[in-house]
Amino acid sequence: MKSSAKRVRRQPLSLQELSKKKAHEQSEAPEVWELRLYVAGQTPRSLAAFANLKRICEEHLSGRYNIEVVDLKEHPQLAAGDQIVAIPTLVRKLPEPLRKIVGDLSNTERALVGLQLRPAKSED
């Protein structure tokens, strides 16, 4: 079932290959970011979230990421797996630990903090 969901929206293969290649080049941070975005239908908010996510990834994780979009309208049974309550929710599967970011990612600063691409200001 999950495999079918993965095929819903997938980044072009070239991007995936590119990320792998980049991972080899950068031995310091070799892992590929596994990201999963849960949406419910093609709502403006979902679309905005997807667009925002893609932009952030391109800027900060160019070639090292993998985005999977799950539409709960089509696969409601998948909501339980990642404990999805709010929509949209972005789940960072890898690297660990698991992180969840809810919202349309319109606040880039907070999204970066949430993804731990940038340390939170309060923690510094």
Add this chain to the structure above:
Amino acid sequence: MTKATQRPSAANRSLPKVPSGIQGLDEITGGGFPRGRPTLICGSAGAGKTLLAMEFLVRGATEYNEPGVFMAFEETAADLTENVCSLGFDLETLVEEKRLVVDHVRVERGEIDETGDYDLEGLFIRLGSAIDAIGAKRVVLDTIESLFSGLQNEGILRAELRRLFRWLKDKGVTAVITAERGEGALTRQGLEEYVSDCVILLDHRVTEQISTRRLRIVKYRGTTHGTNEYPFLIDEDGFSVLPITSLGLQHQVSDERISSGIARLDTMLGGKGFYRGSTILVSGTAGTGKSSLAANFVHAACGRGERCLYFSFEESPGQMIRNMRSIGLDLEPWVKKNLLSIHASRPTFHGLEMHLATIHKLIQKFKPQVVVLDPIGGLIAAGSRRDANTMLIRLIDFLKLGGITAFLTNLTSGGAALESTEVEISSLVDTWLLNRDIELGGERNRAMYVLKSRGMSHSNQLREFLLTDRGFELLDAYVGPEGTLTGSSRLSQEAGAKATTLARQQEASERERGRKRKRDAFEARIIALRTEFEAEGEQAERLATQAVARDKVAENREVMGRRRHADVGKASAGSRKIPRSGNEKLGKARPAATS
């Protein structure tokens, strides 16, 4: 499914209800929860919210053919299944049979960051798919407030919750939402604002280390409902609410009299014993034979083929049977015949409500004609005096309603007045026997009397009794000049009295004999006098005869003289005038004779 809502009362016609299936709750709510609407259950931690909600679902699935969805925000499905297993709910089977869905929603703040706009569509989808999967009619959201701790944007949350409850109504499911009790408000997050059709408050109080659970319907729109706080308990059969405060004084009364098991005590009670269905209280200080009296009563009742339920708060069943054997009562056969059931528990083992509920449950299961509570004072240990009092009133009302004869014992503590009961239920009892000990002459003896007995003439005597291996023996009342006496002083006094009586009897017979002798003497004298008198009479007669004879001689002499022509005229004239009376004759005859 529809049969569940069809109940006769008018209140239900105006508002369709879904029976919760929880014992007692449907009585208070007048039929259950509002159909197709959300009901809020609030209470502090450990108040029993989850269990109430779960039982609502399980009963719905098993008894009313209404499948349900349990959405747990705090416990995992596995934990939940395990937890309610102790209440006899088999969630796994229900889930397999597609009559129940348990979904655990975990929202952890540590994992979640928020950026930008969102909604709770994920939750809606999960709930919606679960409802559709089994055609659920009932939904439980167990502590949906945990969302507030997981998600920060309260504005969004509130709007979404409002949407959720509306959505649930649109779905036509009967929902139960649990919420944590808040400071100064019913719920921490003010959920009562959104769910306002029916609000039930659960309370778990601990007073003096003993907990009691209570339930109150705060609000139930469009229906009448009980407004009191009702005690409830959670045990192996699930949740049960006790709507007993509504009991009144309309019970049927019986004219039948039943023996106390002690013939002489029956005599003291108008000769026939107690009324069936009445409440009997035996109070007294320690060791005055209260339990023995109770056991006698039970023994007699079982002998009549009645069922007895004995609640012992001090002795274990085995100990009780052994001890009663020492006074010649063998209760064991009754236990074996299932006529007698002894239920022993320490008063402090449960809260009062639990006791009350246990008693209720056992009574309903065992259906006894006689119930013994030994002793009721022990129940105070399980709650406050006031609570114990309320509980006993409820219990007595309940027993009276069922026509069950209640036999209560109460320990009077040393300092208190004998006529006081610790729980002040004296006005509730119909027959009150008071056992006391009397200290006299270096001994302590047991005595009892009937303090009151409604509706029958009863003895006013203080009677001593013995507990022997032959049983309970009421002795003759000994009331001497020195008051009521007991024990050996009674025996010695009795002996003394016997001696005095004997002496008095002897004296009396002596006097009688003396009198008889006197009479005999008197009569002898009478006889003697009469004899004397008679003897004198005889002599007089003899004298008279002699006089006559002399007269005759004189006459003869005259005749002879005349023949000789002698002058004897004077002498013959006197003798001719002889009077007829003997005495005169006698008196005059003598001088005549001597002359």
